[in-house]
Amino acid sequence: MPPVKPARNWWLWGGAIGFLVAMTWWSAVGIGFSMTELACNITGGGRLLQESWPPDFGFLPRLVDPFMETIYIAIIGTVVGGILAIPIAVLAARNLTLGPLVWFADRNFMNVLRTLPDLFWAMLFATAVGFGPVAGALALSVFTIAVVSKLWSESLEAIDMGLPEAVRSVGGTWLQMVQFGAIPQGLQHYVSYVLYAFELNVRASMVLGLVGAGGIGMILETQRANFEYERVTVIILSVLVAVLVIEQISESIRKKLT
Amino acid sequence: MSDKKGSIRFSDANIVYPNGAVGMKDLNLEIRPGEFVVVVGSSGAGKSTLLRAVNGLNRLTSGTVEVDGVPVPQKDGRELRELRAGVGMIFQDFRLVKRLSVMSNVLIGRLAHVPGWRAMLNLWPAHDRDVAHKALERVGIGEKTWVKASQLSGGQQQRVGIARALAQEPAIILADEPVASLDPVTTHQIMRDLVRINRDLGITTLVNLHFLDLARQYGQRIIGLRFGELVYDGSAETVTDEDFRNIYGRDFTEDDVLDEDAV
Amino acid sequence: MSPVALQPQRRIGWATWATFIIAALFAWSLIAIEFSPGRMIEVPGQVARVLSFFWPADMAYGWDAVLPAIVESIQIAWVGTIIAAILSLPLALFGARTLFPRIARFVKLISATARAFPEILLAIYFVPIVGLGAFAGALAIGISSVGMLTKLGAEVVESIDFGPVEAVEASGGSRILALRYAVVPQVLPEIVAHWLFRFELNIRASAVLGVVGAGGVGGVLLNTLRYRHFEKAAAVLILTIIVVLIIDMVSGEIRRRIIRS
Structure with missing residues (x-):
């Protein structure tokens, strides 16, 4: 006879599956998930598609300025955030930080920054400095810090510590150690993460306008509020194209770097 | 011929890889049910190609290979799967x-x-x-x-x-360098397992081996390949060092035996 | 000069040019959105002034109005992630170049398109179809997550050991059974870890969907800020940060355990 199959850890498996099912059921009920509603409203969806088609391409010229504004916001956010992320990432890397207290504080700061989505920052800055692209640029700066510092601090922790220690051993200061020993090793990753953040920022900056933080999203919001779906379609299609193009460029640069 | 299962027959079989390399050249070979055959040759001589042609993992360029008188299908599908179901394979x-x-x-x-x-x-x-x-x-x-x-x-x-x-x-077991990733002690255990299974169950067994002493020790019949061609086919008892030299196309070295005392 | 000696010179030149171009683009962007130095000096003061209104946070409002909205955001993210997980598993298998070279190109094209849409733009379309509310949000999150999960899943599948696949086929098993026995067991832990990670991201995504009326905590924050109820907005921020931190921690720990097993 074959040896009896050892009983699985029923508490673990039963618990995990039970949790999964319960959570899904509770969530689905909570948000009013219903296939019938989906099926019944498909006609509504058809009408919406009819309204969105054909796209009002005559609207395209009016998109150029907001589009440029979107790109400006993304550039400013990436540059400012990318620069500010450097010290935050270095201090959050266990092997480079100045002390356990600094490390702990910086790491938690980083994690808290990461919890809030880009549009929350946009809403906050729009309230503080007024509607417009400046709020968007500030929001994306914070968002970029959150993305880049987290990723880069992890790759800084993986660098070879021989060089930084060598800089220290010849009497270099902490700053010199970081500047000449650590950062050159992490530079490639840094550039690649900043480019990645730029991709995210382009995508985010397209929707920042929904909360009044400048860029093409502001036009999208007004057209949507007026149910001008032929124009909404044009905006969304052009956003899609822009995002795909910038992603391709950025990805090909990142591939060349690594 | 007996009605026992597990016979293999290659007829004028050729395999040329897409890059032009010759994997098998004009092979004519018959293996009877229940035989324990060791295939030797230097690396690239076509040992794996031979085994993998039996269960259709490698496709023939021309000629045929038959298992129990049925040609091995040369395309994916139910027929090939049915054939493979009766042919076990062991990997390095x-x-x-x-x-x-x-x-x-x-x-x-x-x-x-x-x-x-x-x-x-x-x-x-x-x-x-x-x-x-x-x-x-x-x-x-x-x-x-x-x-x-x-x-x-x-x-x-x-x-x-x-x-x-x-x-x-299965009626046939194909063992493709089954001991190449193992230490010497385990190697002998695995080889003894294979011989025992062949003897007890009468499963036709083809084993690729690099080590000459293992081939001589465990093989009944030895097949030597060189550049995809059959250059030796005989009993393990009568195979000579000269035959091995011929198969390998060179003097063999310590790398070709498991136990260095055997050189 | 020898080419070897030239090499480093050229690389420095490249980096300098890149820096220069980026600086120029940056300066131009600042001018274009009229972010003058004068304006920059004002910003910290403005932010500090608004922040001062945030205290004390109205936690009573937090328990009554914010927490239910956060719960709804979590539910949206959960359902969206489940939808995406179910759809993306087969897509990830068929999107693996190494297994299905021809179908994979098509699958990758679909996933790239799905990825390009920000969730919130999809929600703009789903809200009129299924009505205002959380359901529209879950659909938007689900669809936009499918793209990313398919891409990451296909990469996991492409990185596995293909030996067992051949072993299954050599024993007469079909392609589908090879997926079931040789591929899925190898990739499932990593893929589930990606699902969890995506859930963490989706919580953030679902939090903002309220902005377009697709449920969740985003709408609450928008309204409190719009009507200048800063103490209430503070409650939104505090509770969101705490809940997201907890979920990140739990999910991250589960991910690490799954990968280690």
Whole structure:
């Protein structure tokens, strides 16, 4: 006879599956998930598609300025955030930080920054400095810090510590150690993460306008509020194209770097 | 010819790879049911090509290969799968799914014997579980049935590989360099397992080996390949060092034997 | 000069040019959105002034109005992730170049398109179809996550050991059974870890969907800020940060355990 199959850890498996099912059921009920509603409203969806088609391409010229504004916001956010992320990432890397207290504080700061989505920052800055692209640029700066510092601090922790220690051993200061020993090793990753953040920022900056933080999203919001779906379609299609193009460029640069 | 299963016949078989390399050249070969055949040759001589042609993992460029008088189908499909179901294969690198239990790995050998939906849902009939377990006992690791494959030593993993092949209840076993990743002690254990299985169950067994002393020690019949061509076919008892030199096209060295005293 | 000696010179030149171009683009962007130095000096003061209104946070409002909205955001993210997980598993298998070279190109094209849409733009379309509310949000999150999960899943499948696949086929098993026995067991832990990670991201995504009326905590924050109820907005921020931190921690720990097993 074959040896009896050892009983699985029923508490673990039963618990995990039970949790999964319960959570899904509770969530689905909570948000009013219903296939019938989906099926019944498909006609509504058809009408919406009819309204969105054909796209009002005559609207395209009016998109150029907001589009440029979107790109400006993304550039400013990436540059400012990318620069500010450097010290935050270095201090959050266990092997480079100045002390356990600094490390702990910086790491938690980083994690808290990461919890809030880009549009929350946009809403906050729009309230503080007024509607417009400046709020968007500030929001994306914070968002970029959150993305880049987290990723880069992890790759800084993986660098070879021989060089930084060598800089220290010849009497270099902490700053010199970081500047000449650590950062050159992490530079490639840094550039690649900043480019990645730029991709995210382009995508985010397209929707920042929904909360009044400048860029093409502001036009999208007004057209949507007026149910001008032929124009909404044009905006969304052009956003899609822009995002795909910038992603391709950025990805090909990142591939060349690594 | 007897009605026993497990015969293989190559007729004017050729394999040329897409890059132009010749894997098999004008091969005519007949293997009778129940034979234990060791295939030797230097690397690139076409040993793997020969084995993999038997179960259609490598396709012929021309000629035929037959198993029990039936040509091996040269395209994917049910017929090829049916043929493969009766031909077990053992690999140099074991090819186990390391995250699954030993039992699940051996049951892979039963996939072609149960309805597809049962296999998909992991609902194995008691008979197939029994076959799988007997296969494990035959290679002496019945007590490892429910252990994860990744937790076994190299020799034990290869035994699971053998059990997987046995679970197919095959007429033929193809062992492609089964001991190349193992240490000398384990190597001899695995070779003895293969010989014993061949003797007890009468399964036609083809083993690729690099080491000459192993070939001489365990083979009944030795087949030598060089550049895809059959250059030696004879009994293990009568094979000479001169024959080996001819097969390898050079003097053999310490690298060609497992036990250095044998040189 | 020898080419070897030239090499480093050229690389420095490249980096300098890149820096220069980026600086120029940056300066131009600042001018274009009229972010003058004068304006920059004002910003910290403005932010500090608004922040000062945030205290004390109205936690009573937090328990009554914010927490239910956060719960709804979590539910949206959960359902969206489940939808995406179910759809993306087969897509990830068929999107693996190494297994299905021809179908994979097509699958990758679909996933790239799905990825390009920000969730919130999809929600703009789903809201009129299924009505205002959380259901529209879950659909938007689900669809936009499918793209990313398919891409990451296909990469996991492409990186596995293909030996066992051949072993299954050599024993007479079909392609589908090879997926079931040789591929899925190898990739499932990593893929589930990606699902969890995506859930963490989706919580953030679902939090903002309220902005377009697709349920969740985003709408609450928008309204409190719009009507200048800063103490209430503070409650939104505090509770969101705490809940997201907890979920990140739990999910991250589960991910690490799954990968290690």
